[in-house]
Amino acid sequence: MTILDCAGKTVDLTRPRIMGILNVTPDSFSDGGDFVSREAALERARAMVEEGADLLDIGGESTRPGALAVSEQEELDRIIPVIQAIAAEIPVPISVDTNKAVVMREAVMAGAGLINDVMALRDEGALAVAKTLGVPVCLMHMQGQPRTMQKNPQYQDVVSDVTAFLQSRVNACLAEGIPRERLLLDPGFGFGKSLQHNLTLLRQLDRFSELQLPVLVGISRKSMIGAVLDNIPVDQRLPGGLACAVMAVERGAAIVRTHDVKATAEAVRMAHAVMASAEQE
Ligand code: 8Y7
DSSP, X not given: OOEEEETTEEEETTSOEEEEEEEOSTTTTOOSXXXXXXXXXXXXXXXXXXXXXXXXXXXXXXXXXXOOOOOHHHHHHHHHHHHHHHHHHOOSOEEEEOOOHHHHHHHHHHXXXXXXXXXXXXXXXHHHHHHHHOOOEEEEOXXXXXXXXXXXXXXXXXXXXXXXXXXXXXXXXXXXXXXXXXXXXXXXXXXXXXXXXXXXXHHTGGGGGGGOSOBEEEOTTOHHHHHHTTTOOGGGOHHHHHHHXXXXXXXXXXXXXXXXXXXXXXXXXHHHHHHHGGGGO
């Protein structure tokens, strides 16, 4: 039985859980700093919990392909007031989506209980800070850097290569003194992967169970859905995303990261009910 302790707020991973995405970037609904955007973020957080979110992932830097990096101060200004406001009121754990050590520290001080790092703690000082903060960490695989990662991604065997990378980051965490119980893994859909790489990773997601750590997946609204479904726009990718969420859960995913909490929570609950019915026989 796996229970994640996110700075006092817990998540029971004996059934699959939903992580709701709350972007606090100027290209989303607000920029986080002022009262109006803080209230808007709080509203959105309340709605996502009402819809079935078990965790909330708050990020202030876009990691979309081609996105530009933002400064540390800018990222802090966007997310810290939002994390403080949400942590004070909302009972579910808050995950901070960042790769910067300083932002990790300030976010956890402000009430975040999990670090979601698309760089898997490779940035300067990140391993040491994560160890000191004592909260769980999601280690995600990315090939290359956000600005250029979709140019020409190459793998020998995408699942084996991603597994080897994640294993090496787990080893780095263990060497730093971060206990295994605090780690989650993510193959990083769309991060330096072709459509074929993404489809293979999802089809063979059960192979990550060899690492014996909870697996988180984020496929919600991603371009792999658009690419399969005749380039439908982002706002029409929910059915494709639900298909992927269900397939991920069937292959052992512990947490599904999504923009569309209500529909995803229902699809995942249904899939889990079918899976769990085996235990009645
Ligand atoms: C993922 C993620 C993004 C993901 C984890 C988007 C921050 C792009 N994708 N974190 N972040 N896994 N752990 O479309 O797949 O949401 S940003």
